[in-house]
Amino acid sequence: MSILITKNTKVITQGITGKTGRFHTNLCLNYGNGKKAFVAGVNPKKNGQKFEEIPIFDTVKNAKNETGATVSVIYVPAIFATSAIWEAIESELELVICITEGIPVRDMLILKNKMKKNNSKTLLLGPNCPGLIVPEEIKIGIMPGNIHKKGRIGVVSRSGTLTYEVVCQLTELGFGQSSAVGIGGDPINGLKYIDILKLFNEDQNTDAVIMIGEIGGLDEIYAANWIKKNMKKPVIGFIAGITAPPGKRMGHAGALITGDFDTAQSKLDIMESCGIFITKNHSEIGYLLKKIL
Structure with a gap:
């Protein structure tokens, strides 16, 4: 048994086409059940393209609806990161994992307040975290x-x-x-x-x-x-x-x-x-x- 995720979890990568997103998504794909787990990427400007056979969507909502994903991992730059987190929350994902570091404290305060006001059921891990791993099954993040x-x-x-x-x-x-x-x-x-x-x-x-x-x-x-x-x-x-x-x-x-x-x-x-x-x-x-x- 594991906590928060399993080898059957379906994952979206937000920021999949950036340098960090590409690098770590590729490592996650080649770990455990990664090739089946990572089912979508998000980049508003690259809708319809693919990364390592992973389809890229313009929004988290569309990625979720098309693939059934329940978890998102975020490699978006700090200035846009809380917007990316909020997009995932609005899409009612079960878990959002934000790897991004350097997010302004004020941005996070505003985000947490919005989560509270909207009674969000989405769990947030991070930001500025390495993610999580179920050894030999699935890893989401940079571990x-x-x-x-x-x-x-x-x-x-x-x-x-x-x-x-x-x-x-x-x-x-x-x-x-x-x-x-x-x-x-x-x-x-x-x-x-x-x-x-x-x-x-x-x-x-x-x-x-x-x-x-x-x-x-x-x-x-x-x-x-x-x-x-x-x-x-x-x-x-x-x-x-x-x-x-x-x-x-x-x-x-x-x-x-x-x-x-x-x-x-x-x-x-x-x-x-x-x-x-x-x-x-x-x-x-x-x-x-x-x-x-």
């Missing part, structure tokens, strides 16, 4: 497929590169993954840790979860409190930025310490008090998992 292995460990992270490092370590130690999900590092995003943790908690084929966080914001603290009350499976937690000085933004737009509770150490202390197995060294995550299981 390197070769490091993943099918198994029973769930991974959820704000950081793309740390996700890859941890997954590679798990695979080398013989721990496969049920699903790996990148929620993105921007301050305003869609699905949160708690949303993904709930799905892993209910997934019969996930035995434990790795939660990778960063300095900045309070999402990890909210997640820790939820875990304490609800999680039935062991969770290993890591926070990047343990040596970051206050007021310093570390890479991601959301990784900015602004108070007493969004430092790495504060988060780790709260996570540990909530029953999460913590480590300050991400290279030890796999070994810690081995001890727990």
